[in-house]
Amino acid sequence: MAALRLVYRSPWNVLLALAAFVAMTLFYLWSSQVLVVGRQGVSFLVQKQYIAAALIMALLFGLVVPLLVYAARLAAASASQTSGTALGAVFGALSMTCCAPVILPAILSLLGFSGTTILSLNLTLNRFWMPLAVAGIILLTYSSVSVVQSLNRECNVDSSTDSASTEREIESRSAVHR
Amino acid sequence: MRNTAQSPESKSGRKSDKQSRRLQQQTLQREKEAARQKVRQATRRKRLALTIGGGILAAAALAGAVALALRGNATSVSENAVAASLGAPTSDIASPPTGAFNHVGAPLYQGGKPELLFIGAQYCPHCAGQRWAIVKALNQFGTFSNVTSSANDDGTIPTFNLHDATYTSKYVALVHKDLEDRSHNTLDSLSSDEQSIFSQLDPSGGIPLITVGGYALLGDGYDLSFIQGKSFNAVQRAMQRGNRSDPLVAAVNGEANSITAFICHADKMQPQPVCSRPVIRSIVSHLQ
Numbered sequence: 067m068a069a070l071r072l073v074y075r076s077p078w079n080v081l082l083a084l085a086a087f088v089a090m091t092l093f094y095l096w097s098s099q100v101l102v103v104g105r106q107g108v109s110f111l112v113q114k115q116y117i118a119a120a121l122i123m124a125l126l127f128g129l130v131v132p133l134l135v136y137a138a139r140l141a142a143a144s145a146s147q148t149s150g151t152a153l154g155a156v157f158g159a160l161s162m163t164c165c166a167p168v169i170l171p172a173i174l175s176l177l178g179f180s181g182t183t184i185l186s187l188n189l190t191l192n193r194f195w196m197p198l199a200v201a202g203i204i205l206l207t208y209s210s211v212s213v214v215q216s217l218n219r220e221c222n223v224d225s226s227t228d229s230a231s232t233e234r235e236i237e238s239r240s241a242v243h244r
Numbered sequence: 245m246r247n248t249a250q251s252p253e254s255k256s257g258r259k260s261d262k263q264s265r266r267l268q269q270q271t272l273q274r275e276k277e278a279a280r281q282k283v284r285q286a287t288r289r290k291r292l293a294l295t296i297g298g299g300i301l302a303a304a305a306l307a308g309a310v311a312l313a314l315r316g317n318a319t320s321v322s323e324n325a326v327a328a329s330l331g332a333p334t335s336d337i338a339s340p341p342t343g344a345f346n347h348v349g350a351p352l353y354q355g356g357k358p359e360l361l362f363i364g365a366q367y368c369p370h371c372a373g374q375r376w377a378i379v380k381a382l383n384q385f386g387t388f389s390n391v392t393s394s395a396n397d398d399g400t401i402p403t404f405n406l407h408d409a410t411y412t413s414k415y416v417a418l419v420h421k422d423l424e425d426r427s428h429n430t431l432d433s434l435s436s437d438e439q440s441i442f443s444q445l446d447p448s449g450g451i452p453l454i455t456v457g458g459y460a461l462l463g464d465g466y467d468l469s470f471i472q473g474k475s476f477n478a479v480q481r482a483m484q485r486g487n488r489s490d491p492l493v494a495a496v497n498g499e500a501n502s503i504t505a506f507i508c509h510a511d512k513m514q515p516q517p518v519c520s521r522p523v524i525r526s527i528v529s530h531l532q
Binding site for chain 1: 344364365367368369370371398400423424428434439442443444445446447448449450451452462463464466467468469472473
């Protein structure tokens with residue numbers, strides 16, 4: 067919690083978390099066709115299960131991004147934390163596939179896959195959307211917890227230390243790393 | 245002097261007569277009582293039979309009523325109810341007149357008739373929303389049978405189950421493919437021709453794909469929030485009332501008129517009563 071308090075003391079980090087959360091929520095909802103952008107304008111199709119999964123994943127993603135950035139500044143972020151976050155986001159995107167998903171088919175289409183092959187993949191992904199979403203949530207949770215632990219270790223944060231001196235210590239360490 | 249004294253034998257004879265009469269009376273009474281009891285028992289049996297029969301009838305009536313009520317709420321309603329009209333054709337027109345359909349090339353034909361090809365899945369909410377316009381349009385060219393009501397996977401978008409339905413028409417052929425059911429079990433597969441049409445018209449592999457008369461629709465034809473959360477019967481009643489201020493009715497009728505115009509355009513404006521309607525002529529005038 068100390069590392070979280072430390073990171074989120076900065077309004078810029080709060081802003082970054084909010085931006086990441088909003089962007090990811092919109093992306094997931096658009097990807098799962100809960101948010102439909104069509105010729106008739108923007109419409110919203112309420113699918114509770116997708117909305118809940120999208121909000122959880124976006125919340126975790128928003129939480130972990132400033133932590134990762136902070137840890138990266140201190141060179142405290144490990145490859146597993148970064149790839150865990152990226153994989154979590156990818157699993158999340160794969161799980162958010164309804165009937166005409168957007169990102170993956172576009173990539174596969176560019177790579178030359180036929181419409182029917184992509185259709186089979188869409189159907190399969192939609193069949194397993196729940197395990198994929200759970201995997202995404204687990205990976206993002208792992209990354210968040212792991213980065214917080216790394217920051218705690220790296221900064222030697224403990225509750226008795228006043229946050230201003232800890233911040234100064236971190237700033238000096240990040241200056242050394244730079 | 246006359247001797248009036250009776251002999252003991254005659255006295256005993258009178259006594260035995262009396263006894264025998266009493267016996268006879270008692271027997272008669274017993275018989276009468278037995279007969280009355282029989283009548284009472286028969287009456288009781290009749291009452292019991294009537295009570296049981298009435299109870300059974302009442303239970304059957306109650307069970308029937310419950311079954312009917314449940315049937316109304318279930319995902320399937322009777323074929324007749326579903327096959328009922330979705331209201332008279334209206335003059336609603338989408339904006340643009342072809343709605344969300346795009347011109348994709350030459351129309352598909354099957355047996356000399358224009359073909360409407362639908363590729364979707366029963367779980368898919370976007371597919372569920374489009375079947376209303378398809379059924380409304382095709383009802384004018386022919387007849388559906390074995391149509392039941394259904395909904396998408398989470399039950400929020402009511403629709404028609406056309407998987408086991410048959411459509412008979414002199415003017416148009418319907419090819420309706422549901423690739424998976426509401427629980428993601430495989431249903432229909434695509435023929436090699438359908439696969440190549442799908443890959444050509446829908447390279448991103450999304451559903452639904454509706455193509456008719458050289459036009460294709462990928463995804464939603466109208467805003468599904470108009471229909472979401474409504475029951476099948478509520479949507480059907482709204483369509484039958486045809487209130488044009490209802491955005492759902494206007495949207496479905498607009499899309500149905502676009503589909504009707506595509507069919508008329510591909511089939512030399514046949515049949516006359518359907519294709520000569522001013523709204524259909526107006527849409528056809530915009531077609532390529």
